Amino acid sequence: MSGALTTEARQQAWMRLAAVKEQFAARGWFPATSGNLSLKVQEDPLVFLVTASGKDKTESGPDDFLLVDGDGQPVEATKNRPSAETRVHAALYRAFPEVGAVFHVHTVANNVISELFFAQGRVSIGPQELIKGLGIWDEDAVIEVPIVENVADIARLAEAVARVANPRVPGVLIRNHGIYAWGESPLAAKRHLEAFEFLFQYRLALLQCRAALVGV
Numbered sequence: 001m002s003g004a005l006t007t008e009a010r011q012q013a014w015m016r017l018a019a020v021k022e023q024f025a026a027r028g029w030f031p032a033t034s035g036n037l038s039l040k041v042q043e044d045p046l047v048f049l050v051t052a053s054g055k056d057k058t059e060s061g062p063d064d065f066l067l068v069d070g071d072g073q074p075v076e077a078t079k080n081r082p083s084a085e086t087r088v089h090a091a092l093y094r095a096f097p098e099v100g101a102v103f104h105v106h107t108v109a110n111n112v113i114s115e116l117f118f119a120q121g122r123v124s125i126g127p128q129e130l131i132k133g134l135g136i137w138d139e140d141a142v143i144e145v146p147i148v149e150n151v152a153d154i155a156r157l158a159e160a161v162a163r164v165a166n167p168r169v170p171g172v173l174i175r176n177h178g179i180y181a182w183g184e185s186p187l188a189a190k191r192h193l194e195a196f197e198f199l200f201q202y203r204l205a206l207l208q209c210r211a212a213l214v215g216v
């Protein structure tokens with residue numbers, strides 16, 4: 001199937017994903033090999049480039065990514081395994097055909113927010129200027145980021161993420177695990193992820209300041 005993909009298209013996708021991986025690694029967004037990234041290279045049938053599983057993502061090499069199909073199966077000979085969470089990426093590409101890239105990171109901020117607000121099933125954020133980074137330009141917009149349980153069965157996790165995913169708010173939190181954010185292009189997915197992480201950090205800082213001020 002990947003024979004239909006030109007070497008040039010594969011190389012271009014590789015370079016774009018490698019650049020994102022390097023930037024996120026520099027921010028400390030891949031602690032202890034966590035996180036995974038993907039970039040769609042073919043719509044129908046679905047083929048995407050995804051990070052190999054279990055690698056130290058602060059390092060770069062020829063085995064960093066592999067091409068997989070819509071079932072998460074490698075479409076070329078490889079000794080590497082695709083990300084253990086490849087099915088979540090596939091589910092998001094299937095749910096939203098306009099999505100071109102899906103990024104997943106574990107940060108302290110997204111984990112704490114996911115735990116604090118899990119009981120509500122979502123965290124409401126806003127009004128906040130950086131919501132515009134998600135492509136939402138309404139004045140005083142308030143967004144709701146869904147939060148799902150962190151189940152070990154990845155097929156169930158993928159199904160849960162796709163079920164609550166809202167195309168208008170391009171991210172889903174997984175409880176005490178991390179966030180999946182997406183966009184039409186790698187640049188858009190990166191912008192969305194940066195906006196979410198800013199909003200989570202802001203929310204945590206605000207909660208901490210308010211708690212510290214009680215009784216002052």
Ligand SMILES: CSC[C@@H](O)[C@@H](O)C(=O)COP(=O)(O)O
Pocket residue numbers: 032033034035036051052053054055082083084085104
């Ligand atoms: C090393 S803890 C993180 C993993 O369990 C997983 O959640 C993760 O994000 C990375 O898995 P991977 O298979 O490398 O893509």
Ligand SMILES: [Zn+2]
Pocket residue numbers: 034035036085104106177178
């Ligand atoms: Zn993860």
